Structures are given as structure tokens and as C-alpha cells.
Amino acid sequence: xxxxxxxxxxxxxxxxxxxxxxxxxxxxxxxxxxxxxxxxxxxxxxxxxxxxxxxxxxxxxxxxxxxxxxxxxxxxxxxxxxxxxxxxxxxxxxxxxxxxxxxxxxxxxxxxxxxxxxxxxxxxxxxxxxxxxxxxxxxxxxxxxxxxxxxxxxxxxxxxxxxxxxxxxxxxxxxxxxxxxxxxxxxxxxxxxxxxxxxxxxxxxxxxxxxxxxxxxxxxxxxxxxxxxxxxxxxxxxxx
Amino acid sequence: xxxxxxxxxxxxxxxxxxxxxxxxxxxxxxxxxxxxxxxxxxxxxxxxxxxxxxxxxxxxxxxxxxxxxxxxxxxxxxxxxxxxxxxxxxxxxxxxxxxxxxx
Numbered sequence: 001x002x003x004x005x006x007x008x009x010x011x012x013x014x015x016x017x018x019x020x021x022x023x024x025x026x027x028x029x030x031x032x033x034x035x036x037x038x039x040x041x042x043x044x045x046x047x048x049x050x051x052x053x054x055x056x057x058x059x060x061x062x063x064x065x066x067x068x069x070x071x072x073x074x075x076x077x078x079x080x081x082x083x084x085x086x087x088x089x090x091x092x093x094x095x096x097x098x099x100x101x102x103x104x105x106x107x108x109x110x111x112x113x114x115x116x117x118x119x120x121x122x123x124x125x126x127x128x129x130x131x132x133x134x135x136x137x138x139x140x141x142x143x144x145x146x147x148x149x150x151x152x153x154x155x156x157x158x159x160x161x162x163x164x165x166x167x168x169x170x171x172x173x174x175x176x177x178x179x180x181x182x183x184x185x186x187x188x189x190x191x192x193x194x195x196x197x198x199x200x201x202x203x204x205x206x207x208x209x210x211x212x213x214x215x216x217x218x219x220x221x222x223x224x225x226x227x228x229x230x231x232x233x234x235x236x237x238x239x240x
Numbered sequence: 241x242x243x244x245x246x247x248x249x250x251x252x253x254x255x256x257x258x259x260x261x262x263x264x265x266x267x268x269x270x271x272x273x274x275x276x277x278x279x280x281x282x283x284x285x286x287x288x289x290x291x292x293x294x295x296x297x298x299x300x301x302x303x304x305x306x307x308x309x310x311x312x313x314x315x316x317x318x319x320x321x322x323x324x325x326x327x328x329x330x331x332x333x334x335x336x337x338x339x340x341x342x343x
Binding site: 029032050051054055057058061062063064067071075081084085088089092093094095096097098099100101102103104106107111114115118119121123126127130175176179180181182183184185186187188189190191192193197198201202203204205206207208209210213220221224225227228229232233236 | 242243244245246247248249250251252253254255257258259260261262264265266273274275276277278279280281282283284285286287288289290291292293294295297305306309310313314317318321322323324325326327330331334335338
């Protein structure tokens with residue numbers, strides 16, 4: 001599907017750019033949900049009882065919407081610092097699995113590249129990256145595809161938070177744009193249900209996520225992921 | 241000052257999560273169970289997040305439209321094989337059902 005990378009310097013440069021742009025393009029559907037979410041976080045950072053710059057800093061430093069919301073909300077209610085950190089990290093614990101997911105693709109890359117790519121690792125960049133590694137046979141081109149998507153995501157995310165924090169934009173609530181992300185995630189899940197173990201894993205995670213809603217410290221998502229992965233591994237072993 | 245310390249701590253530790261398995265893989269290679277588990281990370285994480293958002297919608301007193309929108313999105317993606325159909329099918333259903341319920 002994709003050509004070999006042994007080409008002239010000019011075409012090599014244009015190919016690199018095309019790979020990068022391809023990744024950025026794959027991220028566009030995510031941006032419809034992410035930009036309003038970023039705006040809302042920016043607005044809530046501006047309204048919270050914390051320094052505006054500290055609220056804004058959650059964007060480039062934490063770069064994970066749910067954990068940012070938890071951090072800002074808990075700081076706003078003067079929750080103990082340790083509790084805020086634990087709650088945010090509980091939400092972000094899934095990043096360990098995301099890291100494991102990408103380690104198999106990135107292990108041959110230089111450490112500086114891995115360090116940079118990992119900094120940009122979050123749900124949408126994982127989805128765009130995983131799609132790229134599944135469909136692009138040339139690993140170097142898939143790496144550029146990932147970076148194109150992840151950098152675009154980061155820039156739009158920080159920009160949206162900045163606009164929200166400074167301009168305090170009001171989003172039309174009638175559009176219910178907060179549902180864009182769950183719907184997009186639905187597409188990404190259903191698209192991946194290609195075998196029985198994966199289907200069982202996803203269903204188990206969804207059921208446990210509902211049951212685990214009352215679990216304190218926002219630990220529900222990580223409990224759901226753990227349950228889903230356990231079911232997937234069990235089904236995988238049983239089918240072999 | 242405290243807010244800055246918290247934000248920086250969460251940022252640094254989140255980054256540690258992001259690089260954790262890369263570092264482990266470089267030193268020892270990933271344990272086989274992680275290799276097998278990794279392929280379930282995306283579908284389980286995303287399914288859990290969707291279910292969690294539906295629970296949040298339900299607790300806010302509006303469950304019907306989001307649930308039907310997610311069902312329409314799943315059906316459309318299943319039928320077409322294109323993940324982008326989720327938004328194209330789900331958002332109109334969400335708006336239509338919300339309008340019907342409101343009347």
C-alpha cells in the first residue's frame with residue numbers, strides 16, 4: 001500500500017510531509033469534540049479559585065482532559081493536595097496500558113523520540129497512532145503519521161484552553177457537543193470488534209464501568225479497563 | 241503556589257505513566273502478558289469511557305437521547321465499517337430525540 005522510503009531527497013521530504021499531514025487529517029474528527037471540551041476546561045480554569053496560569057498549565061503539562069477537569073475542580077474546592085494528585089493519577093492510570101500498547105511499535109526508535117512521542121500519548125493520539133500502525137506497512141511512515149496526529153491534537157488542545165481561559169467563550173449548550181467524544185469513541189470501539197475476545201473485553205469493560213460508578217477517587221475507569229482486559233485475556237486463552 | 245505544585249506533580253507523574261512501559265520494554269522487554277493485554281487496552285478503555293459518560297448523562301436526568309445516539313452510532317459503524325459514521329449517525333439522533341423528549 002505504501003511505497004518504499006528509498007527515494008530522492010525531494011520526494012522523501014514531500015513523503016514525510018504527506019505522512020505528517022495524513023496523521024493530522026485523521027485527527028480532525030476528534031477535534032470537533034476536543035476543541036469544545038478544551039474551551040470548557042479553559043473557562044472553568046478561569047472561573048476556579050486558583051491562579052489562571054495554573055489552570056491553563058494543566059493543558060500543556062497534564063494533557064488529559066478528564067484528569068485536568070478533576071484537578072481544577074478539586075483545587076477549586078480546596079481539596080488536600082495529595083487527594084487531588086491521587087484522583088488525577090487514578091484517572092490517568094490507563095496511560096500505563098497505552099504506554100504498553102505503543103512500546104511494541106516504538107522500541108526501535110531513539111530515546112529522545114520515544115520521550116517526545118510519549119509526552120503526546122492520550123486517547124485520540126493512541127487511536128490515530130494505532131490505526132496508522134495497523135494500516136501503514138512502513139514503520140517509519142507510521143511514526144510520522146502518529147506525530148502528525150498527536151502534534152495537531154496538542155496544538156489545538158492548548159489553543160482551545162487558551163481561548164476558553166482568556167475569552168471565556170460560551171458554547172451553545174443546545175448542540176450537546178459534550179456527546180461528540182463518547183460517540184466518536186463508540187465508533188472507535190465498534191470498529192475494533194473483530195474477534196470474540198475483543199468483543200467480550202469491550203462489553204465487560206462497559207458493564208463494569210457502569211457498576212463501578214460509585215467507586216471513589218474516579219477509579220471506575222481503571223477498574224473497568226482491568227476487568228475488560230482480564231476477560232479478553234481469559235477468552236483469548238480459552239480460544240487457543 | 242500550592243496549585244502550581246499540584247499541577248506540576250500531576251503533569252510529571254502522568255508523564256511517568258506514559259513512559260513507564262517504554263522504559264520497562266527497553267530494559268527487560270515487555271512481559272508477555274503485557275504484550276497480550278495491550279491489544280485490549282484501546283477497546284476496553286474506550287468502551288469504559290463511553291459507558292461512564294452515559295451514566296453521567298443519566299445522573300443528570302437525560303439518559304434516553306444519549307443512549308439512543310450511542311446505539312445509532314454503533315449500528316451505523318457496524319453496518320458501514322467506517323468509524324466516522326458514528327458522529328454522522330449519532331449526533332442527528334441525539335438532537336432529534338432531545339427535541340422529541342422536550343415536547
